[in-house]
Amino acid sequence: MVSYRYLGNSGFKVSEITYGNWITHASQVGNEQAIATVRRALDLGITSFDTADTYANTAAEEVLRDALKGQRRESLEIFTKVYFPIGPKGPNDTGLSRKHVMDGIHGSLRRLGTDYVDLFQAHRYDYETPLEETMQAFADIVRQGKALYIGVSEWTAEQLRAGHALARELRFPLVSNQPQYSMLYRVIEGKVVPTSEELGISQIVWSPMAQGVLSGKYKPGQPVPAGSRATDEKSGADFIKRLLREEVLEAVQRLVPVAEQAGLTMPQLAIAWVLQNPNVSAALVGASRPEQLDDTVKASGVTLDADTLAAIDEALLPVAETDPEKTYESSPRHRLTD
Numbered sequence: 001m002v003s004y005r006y007l008g009n010s011g012f013k014v015s016e017i018t019y020g021n022w023i024t025h026a027s028q029v030g031n032e033q034a035i036a037t038v039r040r041a042l043d044l045g046i047t048s049f050d051t052a053d054t055y056a057n058t059a060a061e062e063v064l065r066d067a068l069k070g071q072r073r074e075s076l077e078i079f080t081k082v083y084f085p086i087g088p089k090g091p092n093d094t095g096l097s098r099k100h101v102m103d104g105i106h107g108s109l110r111r112l113g114t115d116y117v118d119l120f121q122a123h124r125y126d127y128e129t130p131l132e133e134t135m136q137a138f139a140d141i142v143r144q145g146k147a148l149y150i151g152v153s154e155w156t157a158e159q160l161r162a163g164h165a166l167a168r169e170l171r172f173p174l175v176s177n178q179p180q181y182s183m184l185y186r187v188i189e190g191k192v193v194p195t196s197e198e199l200g201i202s203q204i205v206w207s208p209m210a211q212g213v214l215s216g217k218y219k220p221g222q223p224v225p226a227g228s229r230a231t232d233e234k235s236g237a238d239f240i241k242r243l244l245r246e247e248v249l250e251a252v253q254r255l256v257p258v259a260e261q262a263g264l265t266m267p268q269l270a271i272a273w274v275l276q277n278p279n280v281s282a283a284l285v286g287a288s289r290p291e292q293l294d295d296t297v298k299a300s301g302v303t304l305d306a307d308t309l310a311a312i313d314e315a316l317l318p319v320a321e322t323d324p325e326k327t328y329e330s331s332p333r334h335r336l337t338d
Contacts, residue, residue: 009200190324
């Protein structure tokens with residue numbers, strides 16, 4: 001079964017492998033298959049589920065609602081997010097203004113079919129809204145009981161520090177950040193993680209398998225596999241292209257004997273690696289088929305020894321992205337409207 005970790009300096013626990021439905025629900029897979037995959041996650045001990053209003057332009061939240069129907073609400077940890085354009089994508093359908101944040105929580109609760117979410121997250125930093133306005137809206141949502149905890153996604157170290165100071169002043173729990181993090185993308189290690197450790201903020205990391213590249217299925221010098229994410233425009237084909245360079249794929253193949261020596265599959269190795277970071281509370285995993293989760297959940301509770309970690313670094317550090325300045329590129333300088 002999946003292990004649990006505390007989220008930030010709170011008493012709130014989440015499953016260290018958390019099911020995320022970006023791309024898959026209401027997009028890559030049909031609803032029946034999506035529901036079956038969520039049910040398999042529950043059977044395997046995953047109780048934390050991450051979504052966002054922008055996924056499939058709000059439809060992914062509704063699929064998650066249907067998949068969790070009949071489950072004991074108190075035994076689930078449901079996360080969602082607000083920021084990106086939704087609905088008709090009008091001028092107030094995006095960002096972190098008080099209006100959009102309040103509209104966001106009400107819309108998400110309606111679509112998810114619940115009275116509250118456990119974690120409500122700012123999906124990016126909004127440079128066009130005063131931070132005080134955003135944080136006051138979050139404080140009001142917590143006081144109204146519509147969200148129990150507040151998190152953010154892809155905020156820089158400085159943004160986390162400023163947000164944390166306001167959260168303390170307004171007396172609500174800012175407990176998490178949700179950045180991209182994997183063996184191939186380590187930009188949070190330089191500034192974000194040390195600042196988060198100081199402030200008592202955890203990471204809920206997305207793309208721990210680097211969009212599937214760390215599974216080893218993409219081979220150097222060979223066409224991408226039919227039906228893979230790299231061939232499906234709805235599944236982030238553009239996003240994965242930057243990782244399909246020959247030198248990256250060759251480096252990933254050098255991990256195959258490392259995984260075998262550790263007694264792990266390549267996906268298990270990738271997920272176990274991010275969970276070695278004590279500031280990581282959960283690794284987000286998606287799945288298009290229920291059986292995919294049978295493999296990935298076995299990364300829970302795994303401890304990688306020093307030799308394995310050193311071998312991973314030797315194989316991948318030459319091609320990994322490590323520049324902490326990349327964290328400043330995650331949030332758009334202007335709100336997106338399409």
